[in-house]
Amino acid sequence: MTAPSQRSGRLGVGIIGAGRVGPVLGLALAGAGHAITGISAVSEASRERAEAMLPDVPVLEIPEIVERSELVILAVPDAELPGLVSGLAATGAWQAGQLVMHTSAGHGIQVLAPAFAAGIIPLAIHPAMSFTGTSMDLSRMLDSWFAVTAPAPVLPIAQVLVVEMGGEPVVVEERDRAAYAEAIATATTFSTAIVDQATGLLAGIGVEEPGRVLGPLIRSAVDDALRRSSPSGGARLTTGDVPPPTDEGLGAD
Template structure:
């Protein structure tokens, strides 16, 4: 099967939030979606919404009919799916096979390459709802792309066609890349939920209205200025306030059994102090005061005498 510079017949395996959205984006770019594998009722409904008229087919039929197979399945299911299809001789020479996993590069698609196919890793750095509004989110989205050097332009072109921006990630860096995204986006949701819980418990009727403007401003400032945008009691070295927070959250944990909130506060405050002193935003003395207020056993301020100067790249 020759690689065509024009439109491709695309098969989608996995009509979850990611697969259905990317299938719709490829379809909007002029590619023909020849089939979709959707097992659950929710997946079938999603496929009908975002890929109307596309037949729901069995996985072997999709692979047989497709020039580009998009594997949008959970990370842990990906290796078994790829090797299982290889065992049946399903992969075709010249066939493009792309997965959407952030964790894996193209190594997981080794059976595809062995069969003469072309492995690609295309991971959208975005959280999806599985609704049509996700298509507009792709316009502000980047994809972590990994492929063999001769095939990298193909991966990049597919991402651009979907309206997004490709960023090349080395095979060996895929797990760290994905960890960075999960650490930021997933834990942000947890932090917001924890803060909203506390506000709700003390009688604030609309926690989201209180948190929304603050968090949006903090995120925008952090993206624009990096750690130079850091504010708050840890950055100021206000150990008395940090101690008061710690005590109040410990009491809250005893009252509610919500120990995850105080644990997160302690861990992140300590990490913030470490990064602040290394960037020269916090003195060694203030750093030790903050760690003491947190009840942390710290032998000294890391790099306190030689803090790292912020670079232009880090601050942008």
């Protein structure tokens, strides 16, 4: 890993996890000018996804990715995250000044605590969107909000990363991450269940393409509900002062 004082402006980004989220975030950051140093992929499906999304990026073992990278993205299932962080800490893999970002909705930065002693910079960044694991997710990110949790001095780093990926950052405090995760799960689970039930009822009475029939209704109903729950006048959420990305980028001194 390049020492912080020697960074030229772009980050070397390593991705641990080649599910639907990690490769997409890597592609977005590559588009912002960062260099993807490597990605880990275990299953055949994840290897195929990594090759399709990041064809010039080597598939590496996790310790090598951590060694090479200034920013490490942990895009793994929630249940695997604590063990991954503590396991790498036990082997002395983490490096001082290294940005370590995870994508879990329910965890803040405390899940990264085993790496604090090494001097890492912890970031919790969760994109509030549904991923397909394909390049079409890049356009979806332009309309998406990302929950960011980080120590106050480095919060602007998390916010700028989100902006560089095309999203909009919203600050969620450490103590509120569980409630945030519940909101995300509720919206995802119930919307899917309701659509499945409604389309099933129409299909049961012989309506062809029930999804197309219900689509405009569902979208307008959801838009109306979201509008009612938003601040009066359609004001945007307060996101704090987000410094605009500069030519020097995130790796500047």
